[in-house]
Amino acid sequence: MTEEKKGEMVVTPWEVSGDIDYRKLIEQFGTKPINQNVLEKMEKHAGYLHMQLRRQIFFSHRDLDWWLNQYEQGKPVGLYTGRGPSGPVHLGHLLPWFFTKHLQDVYGAELYFQMTDDEKFLLKDDRTLDQTIGYTYENALDLIATGLDPEKTHIISDTNDIQHLYRLSLEVAKRITYSTIKSLFGLKDSDNIGIIFYPAIQSVPCFLQSARENRKVAVLIPAAIDQDPYWRMTRDISEKMGYYKPAQIHAKFLPGLGSGGKMSASMPETAIFTIDPPEVARKKIMRAFTGGQPTIKEQREKGGNPTICSIYAYYFFLFEEDDHKLLELEQDCRSGNLVCGECKARLAKIIGSFLVDFQEKREKAKDVIDDFFIKPVD
């Protein structure tokens, strides 16, 4: 909905492009960096500090300190995140889901997970509801394969499970004017009335657990920062509705295998999908953009640059949990000890094994998928 200039940073719910400066995003969105005090608490709760916190992959927040305090005081805490089901899931989607599973494990929290098949339908002329609902169920398999607890997970298909959302969405919608939506999301009078109403639907799971349990639950939303306008809108009305403002913890975007930009399903050659056969993933990795030199000779002499390397990013974000080994890898690259072909082949092997294992879990998820979808309250 905004015009992109080459390289210029654009981060909205509908578009993420350009060179992303996360420090600038914190300023722009008015959030807070995750400080040492918060990290120490989270380390204490988990018994260790999760890789995505250690490496500042989750880098920004709103009221995370408050949410942790609620937990420490023995008050109920919940989690909410979601997905716009418009295609197959790639590693960039899995990244915050793995962290969400970690939070569920550590905090024993209920997770409400919204599949916005209505939004995805409303946004594109040539997309049918059958398609987006189809992806809801396909994508749910990936979510379940991350190891979430069926007792504490409530996946919502907006379209098929609307009876759980509509009442609260009316309470939200009554408090939000078109003017607000227009300025927050950059909508125009020529946009359809479905997409204008939609933010009310995305707001609901911030309050859903509280409404279902008839008590105020402190909700934390782990998600990428591009969804922020929804939570700013929601926070403005939360207290009027008798609920807590939702807290947020914001993740960086997993880069694609190309040069710059986040992993995106619209550039399938630079994205690794969970359903990619290992051989397909290997080919994408072997063709990836790296920080290496044009020739092996130059690489041996001058060394590579991991800072701009998409392959290094995959070790950093997902596939080398050991900080010491990651440092070694970085040093080997910079010194010219490690050449790109070798480094890629190693990653391809790791990702290949990951995919085989994940696809097995994804297959098993088909038997239990119903257990994970939202049920009426007893």
Place this chain on the structure above:
Amino acid sequence: MTEEKKGEMVVTPWEVSGDIDYRKLIEQFGTKPINQNVLEKMEKHAGYLHMQLRRQIFFSHRDLDWWLNQYEQGKPVGLYTGRGPSGPVHLGHLLPWFFTKHLQDVYGAELYFQMTDDEKFLLKDDRTLDQTIGYTYENALDLIATGLDPEKTHIISDTNDIQHLYRLSLEVAKRITYSTIKSLFGLKDSDNIGIIFYPAIQSVPCFLQSARENRKVAVLIPAAIDQDPYWRMTRDISEKMGYYKPAQIHAKFLPGLGSGGKMSASMPETAIFTIDPPEVARKKIMRAFTGGQPTIKEQREKGGNPTICSIYAYYFFLFEEDDHKLLELEQDCRSGNLVCGECKARLAKIIGSFLVDFQEKREKAKDVIDDFFIKPVD
């Protein structure tokens, strides 16, 4: 949503006021008067011409001739009407419902009846959803008491039965821009996003039977003409959605017991509610505005004027089915034979008996109310 000038005709989905000129409404809304040809067909189908057609209480239409042709060709025909549940039902609401029941009987048609408890909640700051949903069930008792067929009637509470509507509402909403809504309904940017989306919900029952039965059903909407903007909007997108445009048949408004204006729940002293005890109704009638002279003496000499008389209107619209007796009444009034007190007392007696009988049926409706609400398709 529009400013009313004293006496000026205003007919919108949110306001009906002033002196209503039905011929002007036909021009203004671009509908057609019901002609002799259509009346003859309907008389043939029913075996008689219903009072509300004979007296041009239903006075205007769109594509009614087409709907009747579909019926004559043995093609499936359906009915759709509804109610905004914001208070108790009065005689003005019952008027088109009695005619709808007649249509259901004659044409064997399924009736989808929408209770817009979401709309009524969204329109007023101090109204709660519990209130409007409460009125949905209260008002349903009145609807059922008109004698509808439980096998062929599907009442929908927008809020509680949203799972039957949401999918189709998304299909509608995707095709309607805010610009369209703004110009059709006079909405403003400061209006809430719920009421902007709402027309998509009101549109759905035009297609619901077709979607549920997986065939194209010709739908006729018997309702007052103030709802017309919804159907103009719906007709514009019907064919793009693969359905027929809904046909309409428009009723006049039952006058209140005051001087001019339609019967309105917001002026309870001039409205007769179905739950009024006969004694309360009698008092309202005895205080009603009539076309009579200031004194009995003058009345005997000059006669009364039934044209402007609210009491005469009740005989005309509802309580004197016999055209001959109605004419006698009119003549007795004009000649001064009949004085207002006597005429009122007679009507109070008739309405009293009606209320006793109706309230008994309304009470019995409590036992079968569930049978009348929409169920999932087998």
